[in-house]
Amino acid sequence: MPEEITLRVSRYRxxxxxxxxxxxxxxxxxxxxxxxxxxxxVKDEVDPTLAYRWSCxxxxxxxxxxxxxxxxxxxxxxxxxxxxxxxxxxxxxxxxPVIRDLVxxxxxxxxxxxxxxxxxxxDESADDASVELLQTPSEMDEYRRYSMCxxxxxxxxxxxxxxxxxxxxxxxxxxxxxxxNLDSRDEGAADRLTVLSEDEGVWACTxxxxxxxxxxxxVDPAGAIQRAKLVAANEAVKAFLLPKWARG
Amino acid sequence: xxxxxxxxxxxxxxxxxxxxxxxxFAFVVRELTSLAVVWFVVYxxxxxxxxxSGPTAYQRFLDRSAEPWLVxxxxxxxxxxxxxxxxxxxxxxxxxxxxxxxxxxxGQAIAGALYLAWLAVSAVLVWFVVxx
Numbered sequence: 001m002p003e004e005i006t007l008r009v010s011r012y013r014x015x016x017x018x019x020x021x022x023x024x025x026x027x028x029x030x031x032x033x034x035x036x037x038x039x040x041x042v043k044d045e046v047d048p049t050l051a052y053r054w055s056c057x058x059x060x061x062x063x064x065x066x067x068x069x070x071x072x073x074x075x076x077x078x079x080x081x082x083x084x085x086x087x088x089x090x091x092x093x094x095x096x097p098v099i100r101d102l103v104x105x106x107x108x109x110x111x112x113x114x115x116x117x118x119x120x121x122x123d124e125s126a127d128d129a130s131v132e133l134l135q136t137p138s139e140m141d142e143y144r145r146y147s148m149c150x151x152x153x154x155x156x157x158x159x160x161x162x163x164x165x166x167x168x169x170x171x172x173x174x175x176x177x178x179x180x181n182l183d184s185r186d187e188g189a190a191d192r193l194t195v196l197s198e199d200e201g202v203w204a205c206t207x208x209x210x211x212x213x214x215x216x217x218x219v220d221p222a223g224a225i226q227r228a229k230l231v232a233a234n235e236a237v238k239a240f241l242l243p244k245w246a247r248g
Numbered sequence: 249x250x251x252x253x254x255x256x257x258x259x260x261x262x263x264x265x266x267x268x269x270x271x272x273f274a275f276v277v278r279e280l281t282s283l284a285v286v287w288f289v290v291y292x293x294x295x296x297x298x299x300x301s302g303p304t305a306y307q308r309f310l311d312r313s314a315e316p317w318l319v320x321x322x323x324x325x326x327x328x329x330x331x332x333x334x335x336x337x338x339x340x341x342x343x344x345x346x347x348x349x350x351x352x353x354x355g356q357a358i359a360g361a362l363y364l365a366w367l368a369v370s371a372v373l374v375w376f377v378v379x380x
Binding site: 012014015019020070092094095096097098099105138160163164206207208209210212213220222223226227229230 | 254255256257258259261265266268269271272275279339342343344345350
């Protein structure tokens, strides 16, 4: 008989439940199992009604974010042995509406992500289509860190500002705006600034810094937001003082 | 239209959310200690007003400032202002990207420069108030 550990899993069945309740499952405590493996074990062997999202199992897809023992974590990278002897409490990501069990509603994030136009905006009329747009390693280093974002939404779950007012555009969306703003091939910074410089944009952030601590990919959204604030403030001063041709 | 209606469960932020994590609490304390900075601005304005109003007003300001309750307020406010300053110095490198010859300055250099500036200003004040 192998050693076991208890998972306390948040269950919410909208057709019958008024709110979430906890259900406990005993799962084998295997050294090579992450919380996601344990959930898959429960789903396959114990209770097929458990609902949760997952896909790649290797920290790339950003689907399996949940609240593990109160912390926003990717469950594929959170190992059972690190939380032994347990119990391990597994809840949906905080700050989002819950659809069922551990599955959250992410439409709000998808709209926000689209609003910052996370792609290269560029007037290509003068480009030679047969020539690549080259970039030096130092130009790439400018945005590389922000490009590691996998849209897992752990930063939204960690952010008290987003929890208190979901109108805030949020850490990942701003980090991704900076990822393109700082790209030497991109010309869309002014377009994105109109979204970022709104009250619900960068100015809603009070620099708690929890998004950066929660990020499993080392993106540092908090740093990206403060840098975006500096740009927004600079642009506002320039717009006030300088004629259009001199703003650059 | 199907007959299915989505019934979302909306999670609520607890009233005392800022007590739920150490880092949230440290953040709230950092923000609230800014009131100590406001107090010192008011105190400084009071001093300027007293100096401008003549010797009697200035003496009254000095007498008031020596009263234990005002000394206590100032000591507590100083502790809060120092906490506020140190926590902001700690996060400044995250917000500031400075380059020297196209190389990004390390965070310790930026924080170090802030502490040096603080030290320099303090030294000038000590020279004025104590030595001169």
